[in-house]
Amino acid sequence: MASERTDFDFTTVTTRRHMGSTKWSRFDEDVLPLWVADMDFRSPEPVIEALEARVKHGVFGYTFASDALKRTLCDWSARHYGLTLEPAWQHWLPGVVPALHIAAQALTELGDDILTLTPIYPPFLHIAENVGRHTQTAALRAPTAEDPQWRLDITALERAITPRTRMLLLCHPHNPTGHVFDSQELAELAALVERYDLWVCSDELHCDLIHDTGRAHVPLIKAEPRLAERTITLWAPSKTFNVAGLTSACAVIADDGLRKRFKRACLGLMPSDNVMGLVAAQAAFEHGEPWRQALLDVLAGNAELIDRYVAAWPGVSWAKPESTYLGWLDLREAGLGDVPQKALLDKARVGLSDGADFGWPGFVRINFGTSLETLQAALERMDTVLR
Secondary structure, eight states, rough: OOOOOOOOOSSSSOOOOOTOOOHHHSOOOOOOEESSSSOOOOOOHHHHHHHHHHHHHOOOOOOOOOOOHHHHHHHHHHHHHOOOOOGEEEEEEHEEEEEEEHHHHHHOOOEEEEEEEESOGGGOOOOOHHHOOEEEEEEBOOSSSSSSBBBHHHHHHHHHHTTEEEEEEEEEOOOTTTOOOOOOHHHHHHHHHHHHTOOEEEEEETOOBBTTTTTTOOOOHHHHHGGGEEEEEOOOOOTTTTTTGGOEEEEOOHHHHHHHHHHHHHHTOOOOOOOOOOHHHHHHEEEEEEHHHHHHHHHHHHHHHHHHHHHSSSSSSEEESSSSSEEEEEEEETSOOOOOHHHHHHOOOOOOEEEEGGGGGEEEEEOOOSSSHHHHHHHHHHHHHHH
């Protein structure tokens, strides 16, 4: 029986440093790490209970996504996005980054160009070369006094397209800026995709972390149904419910032919589904909604705290993120040199992500999916350098 708790603990500082955590092992022990995209919160109790029950069974052989899991994701999609899915559209596999590589291999040829928007989650910048293709990039439009959010720059995107461009890798909502593309941006994008006959792989992992609880995520294939026959949508419980280490994701592909191509490309390259990842996914989507709602309040509060600090730091700015637990800080005018990430690591002992890895030097990405105590301590350390 899943837990029906409605009280959630987002304040306790969970010890992760000696638990094999990538996040907490990268830097020296006196560094507060706010970089890689996982949170420091315990996953929802129903997820933990489901995993404990599965462990007690004691046999961990090969597995597959059950009909129950597929129905659960269909229910989640209908309830949260107003998008009706068919169970047959789902292909579960161990991880989103592998899925991006598979999509690139399945739908493009050696020497083709693959386009993405920068700044961007670093793996996006390497997928093309990893599979013998070429990376094309187009910059988002940076915030201005008139428009304080990052925006899709359709002109820059079109200029980046070459005769060999075959695919667009999209991150929606956007990592690292936290921007949620609006209906006009998605309509312009859809027109461009059709005009140049591109495939689209849409990474929508952060879709359940929109801070404005009155604003629902709109999947690309719902906003622009005309793209369904050329789009692979990637979802996972990993970011929302903090189960990234269980490596379980779903490629949602409405078109039968496209889905067959993707599945065929997985053969021999993708291992069997992660038995514990699938258990966690079903428990999260079936019982994790109260926890998610509480998490959104915590993340919104943490973003407000960062906003107050940024306002006091000369030469530092950010567009307050609309989604995710990631913030994108512009430190180009902060007087910290060419690599502000290193300056803050050396002087403040705070470990952030270097903007150069996202295609934009001079920026840093901060992960505020952590306890208020840890975030406050890190911001105070940064304050001694930036104020």
